[in-house]
Amino acid sequence: MTGPQRAAVILLVLGDEHGRQLWKELDDDEIRIVTRAMAELGTVDSDDVEKLMVDFVGSLSAAGAVTGSLDRTISLLEKILPSDQVALLMEEIRGPAGRNMWQKLGNIDAAVLANFLKNEYPQTIAVILSKIRADHAANVLRNLPNELSVEVVGRMLRLESVQKETLDHIENTLRTEFVSTLTQTRRRDPHEMMADIFNGFDRQTELRFLSALDASNAESAERIRALMFTFEDLIQLDPAGLQTLMRQVDKDTLTRALKGASETMRNFFFGAMSQRAAKIMQDDMEGLGPLRLKEVDEAQSRLAQLTKDLAERGEIVLSKGNSEDELVY
Structure with a gap:
């Protein structure tokens, strides 16, 4: 386990x-x-x-008995992790919001975060962007007004160590004026919620509900289809993302998923394998014999969910046919 x-x-x-x-x-x-x-x-x-x-x-x-303290934690981590990583971790732990504050910022939509930050001083924005993931900081910069974003980049280049009091003040401000307010007021798009639910359906149930929606509310049905992430969407993975997925998925799930897949999807996965590995996979698929559609659907759903989990952790990037149309989960 x-x-x-x-x-x-x-x-x-x-x-x-x-x-x-x-x-x-x-x-x-x-x-x-x-x-x-x-x-x-x-x-x-x-x-x-x-x-x-x-x-x-x-x-x-x-x-035996264990006593935890800041000094003991530092001593332990220094034996395991690089010193610069330990220093960064300790700096975040000492702050009033701790590591979770910057993680929360990393989970907030870049456009929403940029809309809030555009009214802050460039120096404050520079400090905040220096504390979050580089890819997320890039998306925030892209959503800031051009003149402001250029100024922020310049400040980040000249940024030196930030005093603890300044960092504490910024964290407190973000927590009280932005993150907590956002958590209380943000309402999830119901179509996004239903897309997640539909992703958990087997194929027959999914078709039944979508057909009913087509008849009663065609616009909503189309929006849900666009938001759903299915097994067939895996074909949009780049080679690196596909290799990452195949290293994480267990062989039995992949075999069952491909057993009921289209020829296009099979070739997509086989193309990422060596000839020998592809031949073994084909033999394993034949060895399974007939499978119920439900078993295939479950395997394909697990594969799609694993892909979304990897995307959440930033290990792969998901898109639907457009390099700029990134799907964020």
Whole structure:
């Protein structure tokens, strides 16, 4: 099992009464990762659960008493990570909003963030953009007024170390005036929400609902179709993205997904394999024998969901036929 899957099993066993305090200790991203693993876990045999819990308790018992402190954390990290990475982590932890503040900014749409920042001082914008992911900073700059964006780039080039008091003030301002307000007021597009739900349908159920919508609300049906990310959309992956996906997906899921795929999709995946690997995959597909459509749909849905997860983590880029039309999940 992966780490999130092991954590999901432990939290399920603990239940709400004993696990509540653990849930409170997780940040938003950790909760999202664990809940996704929990939702996709399926049935875990009692023997596996028992072994996992024994291992978990045994690892805690073997460690004895543990005391955490900032100094001890730094000492431990310096033995594992590069010194510059440790310094950056500690700088963020010491801030009032901590690491989560900059993660939250990284999850906010670039156009929305740029619209807020355009009224700030160029120096403030420069500090903020220097603290978020480079790709996200690039998208924010692209959405700022041209003259302002050029000024911000110049400030970033001349940016020196920022005093802790200044950084604290910026973080507090962002948290109180922007992030918290955005969290309270932002309403998700219902078509986007329904597209996510439709992605979880098997093919027959999806067609049934879309056909009904075509008859009653054709405009909404088209918007949902445009927002859905399906197995067939994988053909838009670039070679690097496809290789990343194939390294992450388990062989059985890929075999079942390709078993019911079109010739175009099969050739797309086979083209990313060596001749020998493609031949083995074809033999495995034949060895499966007849599959129910539901099994194929489930495998293809898992592949599409894995792709979206990789895109969320920034490991691949998704687009639908247009290099500038990036899909953000």
